[in-house]
Amino acid sequence: MVDNKKLLDARNVVMNFGGLKALDGVNVHVNKNEILGLIGPNGSGKTTFFNVITGLYHLTDGEVSFEGENITDKTPQEIARLGIIRTFQSSRLWFELSVLDNVILGMYMREKPSLFSSFFKYNRVRSDLEAKAEEAKAILNEFNPDLANNCYKRAQELALVDRRRVEICRALVAHPKLLLLDEPSAGMDPAETKELMDDIKRVRKTKKGLGIVIIEHDMTVISTVAERVVVFNFGKKIAEGDFSQIRLNKEVREAYLGKE
Amino acid sequence: MFLTFLLQLKNSIMLGCQYSLIAIGFTLFFGILNVVVFCHGDFYIFATFAGATFLLIFLNLLPGIVSVILIAVALFIAMVLTGFLGVVVEKVTIKPFRKSNPIIPILSTLSAGTIIEQLLKIFYPAGSNPQIFPNIIPAGGINIGEFLFGTNEIVILLFTIVIFIFMYFLIKKTKIGSNIVAISQDFEAASMVGINVDRYVSITFFIGASLAAIAGFMNGIYYTVFRYDMGAMAGIKGFSASVVGGLGSVFGAVIGGFLMAFVETFAAAYIPGGSAIRDVFSFVVVLLFLIFRPSGILGEKIIDKV
């Protein structure tokens, strides 16, 4: 029964807040190696969907499975350990820590020395951290050399664009199998957006099997990167397909594109 | 047997009146600014000192005037002074830290409380000793069988009920109330639709602090002995009551206040050796609430915003 191609499968997901149905029976799946675009007007339930998948919200009804395993009742920590990593719409870095520390902490789930060794094998602990710092700096450098040079800046001192970049770096070093990006291009100018798209494409090439879900308002991003698009409106999935099909869909135009 | 029960019930209601009035302040402050004002108990004891001082002055300067008027004027002055103290404390120790880590206002209001307390101790004549509240309400009262309802107790109870009704109308039926509620629900949005947020924050602190002043005045009337350091415990009890009732809910604060008073009074009366450690019981209740129902009796469940 397990479909090998499907990485994530959310079936009939319902999320109620009091009387409000933020998600009303949506079915979404993500394949391996795929970039899925998730679009819809504000308040249509996109971010809520991310919160449900990552276990921050406990869904009212439905089922979510990841690589064939049911993750509906798992905690955010367990879900992260399975390989689902997300970024946040209003970036949620550890603001008082340096850029470098933020990325190093992204490697939290990877193998590391135990608490016991902090006391008795301190040198090993330090050399492990130094090695991870080097890896962190390397990935920062890949994204933006300028960011790598400023790697001791506290995250709160960064410009919005750089915060998002750091968030993506932090997510990547966690070795995700599924990466959820929540409006990564918000607040960026066209040049920066283009850089970001190149980054996403490059990441996809280097990480085999990685699935990406990207929530976006910027349609150029969706049309360039996303291979398949899902449209939400009022907590329901109203369309699915590739971007050229979606564009022509009447319901979608009314709900979303029609405004433009 | 039944008589002692009634007696304890009466005691707990008296205490509950004070706790509720303090707790309402906590809940109002938390509602509007999302802060817990750790010097609220010191507003309370400040008011006891202020009330006592003015009563003494009046009794010395104007002997023979009807005591009810004296009490009312002294209470009014205490409320206004404490209210302004509340406004000033907010401006100095809370407003500068609106955007910072919640650790900071915890510490700054706590320090403000310590300052108020120490100033009372140092500058009030013989401030470090226990003080006597002028005995102004005539003794006696209503006898129901063997059970005596003292005049001061009747005054306190009736006055508290009046205040509760006043608060209900203030919040539900006036513009001030609806604006405070609006700011409580969404600070940013309220300021965007043109509500003068700072002004209403000041109003709220004035109201909250003057409610604590009423409680402090009652404390003086009922227990007659008071000391500069009684504010800390009263504040913690009031905060506990507001948490038990549900921070943010005025009605919850009233319920929480009486619940805390019942637990404390009855545990002290009926558990052997309980009177010395009466506060332990109320704190255990708070701890249980914090662990099993942190949103309190009437509070809304807290959902982390993502």
Next chain:
Amino acid sequence: MKKGKLLLIGVFFELLLLALIVIFLKIDNFLQSILIFAVAVGIWFLLARKTRMVENLGMAMEEKRKELLLIALLMVIILPFFFLNNIYIIHILILALIYAIAAVGLDFQMGSTGMVNFAQGTMLGIGAYTSALLCTTFGVSFWIGLVGAIIVSGIFGVILGLPTLKTKEYHLSLVTIAFAYVGYLLILNMKWTGGPDGIAGIPKPKLFGFSLSRSIDIGGISIPGKMLYFYLVLLALVLLIIVASRLKNSWLGLTWNAVRDDEISAKCYGIRLMPYKLLSFVFGSVFAGIAGVLYAHLVGFISTESMAFSVDLLLVAMVILGGMDNIAGVIVGAILLVIIPEKFRSIQDFRILLYAVTLILMLVFRPQGLIPKKVRVYRNISGNR
């Protein structure tokens, strides 16, 4: 700049600090103390203005860290020799070191994990009472009392820490306040703790057969027992500083900071909050417990006075004054808040008022503390700061 010159700058400042402390403690004239205090504050402000000087000092601290720390330690070791004729000053110095231990422990919660804990003084009392009871009732030695206190305060650390999964910020503070009051009232009202009379006659520790209560002669100089106790406490402080800095500079410290800065992000990277918050409470409480034991055996008497709520507040003030999440800062904060009020005994009544005013001024003008924490530096990674 040459490395030798950096070392010189560092040593110069350390000597200056030592001189200020010694002079400040030596004089017992109120006006002179104020003068010295003013000079110290003046130097500090001067430093704050001269950015180049601060930069050099900062560089010295980083480049020559080990050497400077060693020299600082040497200076602390010779410090009591200045006060051989005044045992009371040595007593004050010991108290400063004991409070420093408790404050470094409190910083695990306040600085590293961002939880305000108003029960650290209570933990200190719990440690003190445990050892006092073990030593006076069962007649065990100081060392067994110490082990007992470490275990008991660790257990209470878990008990205090358990509600932290459900609560945060204000509610968490209320939990610790409730815990502090419950602990205080129970100890005050139970028979076997001595109630309001406390416990007297707590023995001085014995070290290699020497009792630290008597003075010993080394090469003709009579070394008072208090001084030996000073070195015992100093040893404990140094060991605990090493423990604390290893914890903070390892994964544990990083993870604590992540929990402090953003719990939701932490969750989404697989960090379980509960164990880390608990660890922060357990380590902090054990530090407080050890401080309590050292306190009880120093004074020889323990009562609820030494675990009153004002002690809790004092410890919190030490952490804020010195600088949260910075061990050196916290120690400086503790030493200042113990030593300075001792010299201003003539205005004893104003002491607590001054604490509170200082705290507010710090929060408004320098919330990061006297010595703010720095970002973690990795040896092989260069970058702008």
